Amino acid sequence: MVNERLGLLPDYPFRRLNALLADLQPPADKEELIMSIGEPQHPYPEFVNQVLAENSGLWGKYPPTPGTRELRESIANWLHRRYELTSIQIDPDRNVLPVAGTREALFSVALMATPQETSGPRPAILMPDPFYQIYSGAALMAGAEPLYLPTSEKTGFLPDLSRLSEETLRRTALTYVCSPSNPQGAAATLEQFNQYIEMARKYDFVLAVDECYSEIYFGKPLPGILTACDQLDAVTKNVLTFHSLSKRSNVPGLRSGFVAGDYQLIKSFGQLRQYTGTASPGPVLAVATALWKDESHVAINRKLYQEKFEDAEALLSKHPCFYKPEGGFYLWLKVGDGEAITRTLWQKAGVKVMPGRFLSAENGNIPGASFIRVALVHSRRKTAEGLRRIAALL
Numbered sequence: 001m002v003n004e005r006l007g008l009l010p011d012y013p014f015r016r017l018n019a020l021l022a023d024l025q026p027p028a029d030k031e032e033l034i035m036s037i038g039e040p041q042h043p044y045p046e047f048v049n050q051v052l053a054e055n056s057g058l059w060g061k062y063p064p065t066p067g068t069r070e071l072r073e074s075i076a077n078w079l080h081r082r083y084e085l086t087s088i089q090i091d092p093d094r095n096v097l098p099v100a101g102t103r104e105a106l107f108s109v110a111l112m113a114t115p116q117e118t119s120g121p122r123p124a125i126l127m128p129d130p131f132y133q134i135y136s137g138a139a140l141m142a143g144a145e146p147l148y149l150p151t152s153e154k155t156g157f158l159p160d161l162s163r164l165s166e167e168t169l170r171r172t173a174l175t176y177v178c179s180p181s182n183p184q185g186a187a188a189t190l191e192q193f194n195q196y197i198e199m200a201r202k203y204d205f206v207l208a209v210d211e212c213y214s215e216i217y218f219g220k221p222l223p224g225i226l227t228a229c230d231q232l233d234a235v236t237k238n239v240l241t242f243h244s245l246s247k248r249s250n251v252p253g254l255r256s257g258f259v260a261g262d263y264q265l266i267k268s269f270g271q272l273r274q275y276t277g278t279a280s281p282g283p284v285l286a287v288a289t290a291l292w293k294d295e296s297h298v299a300i301n302r303k304l305y306q307e308k309f310e311d312a313e314a315l316l317s318k319h320p321c322f323y324k325p326e327g328g329f330y331l332w333l334k335v336g337d338g339e340a341i342t343r344t345l346w347q348k349a350g351v352k353v354m355p356g357r358f359l360s361a362e363n364g365n366i367p368g369a370s371f372i373r374v375a376l377v378h379s380r381r382k383t384a385e386g387l388r389r390i391a392a393l394l
């Protein structure tokens with residue numbers, strides 16, 4: 001009756017977490033601290049509601065699939081400013097496509113990239129392991145074989161494509177890379193980005209770079225895949241970057257982001273998206289336009305995260321499992337048995353975290369199994385309280 005591929009989808013991590021903790025009660029005398037989910041809790045800029053209200057007349061109109069010219073322009077200008085692009089020209093009409101949050105776009109890019117009629121071997125989709133779970137669900141639903149590239153301290157927590165066989169690379173349709181990565185907060189260097197780009201072009205696959213945490217960093221702005229394209233040869237061939245307002249501007253409920261890059265791919269993606277019905281409503285497009293134009297709220301937001309990571313360093317640096325990530329808002333702590341510690345933290349400290357195993361593939365050796373992921377999304381006070389309780393139990 002239904003698509004049999006649905007049966008291949010693993011249970012989502014939050015359901016697995018609920019099942020893991022179902023028989024436990026957190027302490028009655030402690031405030032529960034939910035640090036398992038990466039939902040930003042900082043305030044969003046006040047002008048969001050104002051722009052929404054000013055554009056409320058647009059609820060009465062069907063929105064265009066490629067968004068508005070103003071939005072695409074504000075995105076293209078942002079990319080030029082943010083990545084100091086000097087040789088690449090991001091054309092708002094050819095290289096940019098607004099999306100309803102990167103989650104849906106990261107999912108549907110697999111449908112666009114996976115050949116369905118093939119006389120050769122089954123198409124493969126490569127992804128880091130551990131990873132944002134949408135990548136594997138997308139690969140499975142598109143009919144591709146998900147191939148998990150284990151990442152660890154040794155690989156700088158980023159996937160290494162150079163070890164793959166010719167046979168694998170030749171059947172690769174799409175590769176997901178996340179930088180800064182969820183869960184480890186690792187950022188690709190320009191050399192790594194160059195290697196990914198060169199491989200994507202040599203074997204002609206789509207390189208999908210998930211940069212939704214790009215604005216949360218702790219030193220200088222981190223380079224992006226477009227910085228690499230700009231410096232390598234000034235073209236975006238085979239490359240798509242995915243950006244979101246959810247973490248940058250604290251509006252995960254707005255469902256707004258964009259994809260930018262190779263115009264042939266943007267064109268095909270646009271064609272698919274006419275059918276997937278994922279155009280954002282007009283008032284949302286107007287808010288997104290204003291948000292990409294404003295950098296002051298992003299700087300304030302970044303500072304709030306920086307303060308919390310300083311607190312984390314002060315509270316946890318004595319523990320050998322602690323390292324300060326290069327970006328994003330998670331701690332990735334090597335604690336031994338991640339599931340056992342998750343249970344202890346909930347039962348004894350009332351702190352909910354995510355075991356790394358649930359962010360990995362159940363595929364032989366599980367690279368996330370000895371880790372927990374802790375999201376530093378709450379206020380500074382609440383976050384420090386959670387970290388103190390974690391430090392006491394490690």
Ligand SMILES: Cc1ncc(COP(=O)(O)O)c(C=O)c1O
Nearest residue numbers: 101102103132182212244246257
């Ligand atoms: C790595 C990664 N990519 C993409 C997303 C999706 O974000 P959104 O759909 O809100 O843009 C998330 C959300 O948590 C994420 O962690």
